[in-house]
Amino acid sequence: MRSRKGLFWRSLFWTLLTLVPLCAAVLFFAGQRDRQARLELAAAAGRGQVGMEQGAQNTHRILLAVQGEQPEFLLLRIDAPARTVTFCALPGQTLVNAPEGRTTLADCYLTAGPARAAQLLTDTLGAGPDAYFAATPDTYGQLVGSDTTARFDLAAVLTLARRRALGYTDNVVELTPDTTEDFLQTLGAELDPADAAQLRAAVWSAYLRQNPALLTLLVDAVREQSARTLTDLTAQDLLEMEQTLNFLSDRTEAAIEYTVLSGTDTAAGYLLDEAGTEQALQLLE
Numbered sequence: 001m002r003s004r005k006g007l008f009w010r011s012l013f014w015t016l017l018t019l020v021p022l023c024a025a026v027l028f029f030a031g032q033r034d035r036q037a038r039l040e041l042a043a044a045a046g047r048g049q050v051g052m053e054q055g056a057q058n059t060h061r062i063l064l065a066v067q068g069e070q071p072e073f074l075l076l077r078i079d080a081p082a083r084t085v086t087f088c089a090l091p092g093q094t095l096v097n098a099p100e101g102r103t104t105l106a107d108c109y110l111t112a113g114p115a116r117a118a119q120l121l122t123d124t125l126g127a128g129p130d131a132y133f134a135a136t137p138d139t140y141g142q143l144v145g146s147d148t149t150a151r152f153d154l155a156a157v158l159t160l161a162r163r164r165a166l167g168y169t170d171n172v173v174e175l176t177p178d179t180t181e182d183f184l185q186t187l188g189a190e191l192d193p194a195d196a197a198q199l200r201a202a203v204w205s206a207y208l209r210q211n212p213a214l215l216t217l218l219v220d221a222v223r224e225q226s227a228r229t230l231t232d233l234t235a236q237d238l239l240e241m242e243q244t245l246n247f248l249s250d251r252t253e254a255a256i257e258y259t260v261l262s263g264t265d266t267a268a269g270y271l272l273d274e275a276g277t278e279q280a281l282q283l284l285e
Contacts, residue, residue: 053247054243054246054247055080055240055242055243055244055245055246055247055248056080056081056247057080057081058078058080058240058241058243058244058247059077059078059079059080059081059244060076060077060078060130060131060237060240060241060244061075061076061077061128061129061130061131061283061284062075062076062078062129062130062131062132062133062233063075063076063114063117063118063121063128063129063131063132063133064076064132064133064134065109065114065117065132065133065134065135065230066134066135066136066137066140066200067134067135067136067137068136068137070092070106071092071105071106071109071110071134072091072092072106072197072200073089073090073091073092073094073105073106073109073117073197074087074088074089074090074197074200074201074204075087075088075090075129075280075283075284076088077283077284078241078244078245078248080244080247080248083248083251083253083254083255084254084255084256084257085205085208085215085248085254085255085256085257086257086258086259086283087201087202087204087205087256087257087258087259088201088258088259088260088261088279088280088283089194089197089198089199089200089201089258089259089260089261090105090121090197090261091105091193091194091196091197091263091270092104092105092106092109092193092197093105093106093193093265093269093270094121094261094263094269094270094272095124095266095268095269095270095271095272096108096117096120096121096123096124097120097123097124098120102268102269103120104268104269104270105117105120105121108120109134113134113230114132114133114134114230114231115132115232117132118131118132125277125280125281125284126281127280127281127284127285128284129284130237131231131232131233131237132230132231132232133222133229133230133231133233134229134230134231135225135228135229135230136228137180137181138181139225139228139229140177141177141178141180141181142177142221142225142228143218143221143222143225144177144207144211144214144221145177145214145217145221146176146177146178148176148177148207148211148214149174149175149176149210150174150175150180150203150206150207150210150211151172151173151174151175151206151210152172152173152174152175152202152203152206153171153172154168154171154172154173155171156202157195157198157199157202158195166187166190175203175206175207180203183203184196184199184200184203187199188200192265193265193270194260194262194263194265194270195260197260198258198259198260201258201259201260202258204258205256205257205258208256209256212249213249215245215246215248215249216245216246216249218245219238219241219242219245220242222238223238259279261276261277261279261280262275262276262279263276
């Protein structure tokens with residue numbers, strides 16, 4: 001009996017002596033293979049990110065609303081891959097579809113706020129902005145900075161005959177944030193809705209084009225003025241937008257553009273035509 005027990009324990013001892021190192025070796029090499037796989041994945045990811053700056057692939061589409069008795073609107077597209085910032089004018093009288101029938105963006109804003117205006121614009125076009133941002137003219141001026149100026153060439157938006165008819169003998173006017181809204185309201189009152197909206201887009205783009213350093217300062221200014229704005233932009237949205245604008249500020253080829261959606265004045269409001277709708281969809285894609 002004892003000899004059998006001794007034989008059992010000796011056999012178990014030699015079996016374990018063989019299996020334990022073998023199991024340890026299997027676990028070691030499996031761990032090494034897993035580690036190597038992780039390193040290869042990390043290297044592949046690193047190779048894919050070589051030369052890719054933060055914000056370089058970002059595109060932002062925002063509905064900007066100017067608060068007032070007659071709200072005004074612009075579509076802002078910040079497009080890092082295309083190296084462009086585009087202000088697209090939307091007359092406040094632009095017609096949008098609502099459950100109760102057609103209404104204007106301005107009326108929608110006055111009755112239900114910027115979120116509803118953005119939603120009805122989305123429903124009408126079949127595509128919409130990523131976010132909305134609404135503020136008073138004074139607050140927009142604070143975003144730019146009270147010491148900032150822009151020289152605006154009236155010839156860019158008005159014919160010579162039109163300028164003379166409106167009493168402008170000089171082609172160029174110098175604007176500040178304190179004088180810009182009065183200028184837009186005074187001149188815009190003499191223009192049709194599309195031209196008045198385009199004038200605002202042209203002036204805003206002039207500020208950025210002539211003061212490119214603003215690109216790196218705008219998001220911080222938005223954060224500082226957050227108590228005076230209405231927006232659904234999140235902290236993450238602002239961070240990504242800041243990265244995009246910083247990227248564009250370092251690109252000499254980056255362009256600041258403006259446009260207006262084409263349409264027709266009707267008794268009910270400004271009706272986007274097929275070309276205007278297509279323009280909007282391209283900006284919102």
